[in-house]
Amino acid sequence: MIKKQLLKIPFIIFIIVLSIFFYLLIIDRNPSKIPSALINNSVPEFETNSLFGDKKFYSSKELKHEITLVNFFATWCKPCRDEHVYIQRFKDEKALNIIGINYKDNPKKTVQWLKKLGNPYSNIAIDSNGRIAIDWGVYGIPETFIVDSKGIIKFRHIGPINKKKYREINLLIEKLR
Amino acid sequence: MIIKKKIIKILFIVLFQFSVNESNAVEPDEILINKKQEIMARNISKNIRCMVCQNQSIDESNAPLAKDLRILIRNKIQEGKTDKEIYKFLTDRYGDFILLKPPLNLSTIALWFLPFAFALIGFFVIFFHNKKSKKSY
């Protein structure tokens, strides 16, 4: 009897849908987090001015030869100030190569800011109009990326780095080394 | 009393300089002179999600990222890029999630196809019901 089977369909669809919801609940997921489209892709190519001296900043030169942490920051961003201590720790404790990208900022202010807080960055690119950030798929600052020695983006974190993230990134760096 | 009023006045001036406006989006200085291009920009923007907002397009949102993307889209249109190229530029960087109209690819075939399948099933149900009833008359 076809009808008998048909009558079971509502229950079956119901169970399937609920299983999907259940699965989504039990995995550790953040509904507002969106995976970066750039993970496992090559670093975007860009060329801009460096904060230091009158030099140019070439992504191909700076970002393809060793494991690098790329950090988008600005002096007007409070969470960037909060996470600065962790960025400094990455340099001091892990001897990590750190590149900063100064987002929509005043270079003079940035220099002062770094003088006051310390400078963990081996080089800093100036992104005055935010275009570089868009190339990296950045939503807002601070955002931090880990790039491997071949220039492939391996990790991205939106928001300031806290203790938990610091540990997580450390593990990743160990794995990559 | 006068001091109180003065304080309120200063408060206003200070506060509203820093206010994040909740209402407007496209600003007068963004609008392209070429009407066709501007319409194209608006149409594309209406299909691009504001990534830092709740369920708004960049056309409607006043978040800084939304503004940057609106300007970027207009620049690309002026460079002569097609909307396909612009969408690709954005999804390469922000993923498919940035599109409000889901793309048509292998994983979204079901999404686009099923509504019409539902409609088809509906028509069959009506058809067979009709057939059966014709028999009983």
Next chain:
Amino acid sequence: MLPTLGNIALFLSLIFAVSQFYYTRKKNKIKIISISVKGLLISSLFSFFILIYLHIISDFSVLNVFQNSHTTKPLFYKITAVWGNHEGSMLLWIIVLTIFNYFIFKLYNKKNYIFVSKTLEIQAFITIGFIIFTILTSNPFDRIIPAQENGLGFNPILQDPALAIHPPLLYIGYVGFSAAFSISVACLALKNGKNFPWYKYMKPFVMIAWTFLTIGIALGSLWAYYELGWGGWWFWDPVENASFMPWLIGTALLHSLIIVEKRQSLQAWVLLLSLLAFLLSVVGTFLVRSGILTSVHTFALDPSRGIYILAFTAILGSYSLILFGVNSKKYFNNNYFTFFSKEGAILVNNIFMIIVCSTVFLGTIYPLLIEAMTNNKISVGEPYYNSTVIPILIPAIIIMGVGPILSWGKENTSNIIRKLLPSLLITTSLTILFFSIYKSFSLIGIAGILLAFWIISNNLVMFYKKKFNLSVGMIVAHLGVGFLILGITGSSVWQIEKISNMKINNEININKYKIVFDSINEIKGPNYLALRGNFLVFDKKKNIITTLKPEHRFYPITGSFTSEASIHTNIFRDLYIVLGEGNLNEGWTIRMYYNPLVIWIWIGALTIFLGGCISINRNLKKLT
């Protein structure tokens, strides 16, 4: 002291609910069932009113009051904030459940003890589930230690009259469907369920639920329209969809209940729909509170709550749908009817409602599906629904014009044309008249106007012919749909938007109006400071029509800004203006809209509500 009392009342209501569940399974226990039902109602109401009182007196030792209130909040919003947060809204769910529970109890008569008892048993089970959930995960009477001086305030965007009554109306809708659910389960669980006039019991509950769900959704949209600042009123947000789906099923249910009543056909189908309507309401609750997605509507994210609601939904759904799979056969009969009959038209309506509901459901859960299966995230937004739902609704609306005038059983094709002729003529003439005035032609605009006038004229003709064997409520409600389509078409197709920078004394033209930026001043509200712009509106003849006064507000307690649009409404159009950022030197960004026919959306919704109320009244009279 008082919060403890509220907590005790909550526990007490749990005890009454358990007692109801236990004793409805036994024979001849009507006295104790009566005590349980009434006790449940009183204790839950008591608990709810205590919470309201705690908010009014600003008792900041209570966590819920601390998180959602402040001494400077106006009294009205202190009260309505009670259900604007998760914990308080759960208490609202509970009291509406217990109120409907009481009305189910009132159905008892000498003959239907078994049936009503079974219904009350299911209803008790649902109530127990919600009360336990509230006590365990969302207790509004939890304390904060030490007690705080003042509260965190409340989102200013939510301090609004329309938004304040939107939840209670919606909940009457969702919870009303619980009664239909319980009745349906009783039909399926009892061996002789078919001997009872179950559809007579179900109809008033479905009518009440549907009618209030309609107005609840409409108020939410109205709020979005005047508050959010770009003239939109529906965004296909997952939580909006979560209210729309039960509404669609409710519409299908309400229509096919008529067939069950008149022709005894489609009984099994109606039983299924009544299960689905409530299950969708509960799933909607899940989506909003579980943390599974973020939306402007979601309450605080908490997966543990989500797991509980999911488990509860799983139990309810599995039990009822398995029961349906096994026991619904006895409700099938072989009354078939052709497409060209009233039943046929209603069946077609049902199918369209199901298609739209399935599509909305698909669009809402698809991103979750993709995320579960791949690591990718996609978003399904407005463009998707516009492409899929609207093409399906168009034939549905055409049939809605024809359906009510068809006869039961079988209609003669030539008869149909004859019956439809007057309204066809009226539709055509009204449409031609419309476009001779508004000379803007677009395919979708013409389609929308035609459909709107089609519905309006059909129902006016029925009204004129005084066909009151046809329900007045139905005619009024359908008329409302016609108005709604008129409003939706006008405001979507012919909206004019103007964005510009204006300094004092600048002017701008929109449609035939001239708007002059006259002045700007600072004003002080009860808990906010604002900048208000004064814009004079002149018509073609240089007469002043009104002054629009949009505001840009700052609420010091929460530190947030809002923008209040200024709207001038008449039956032809809305003039809508929003004040943006700026200053005296550089001017302000002004966004202005000419929104044709918008008021017909709200008139339409209100008319549908009115039609529903008329039908409710009629149904209640029939019951007694």
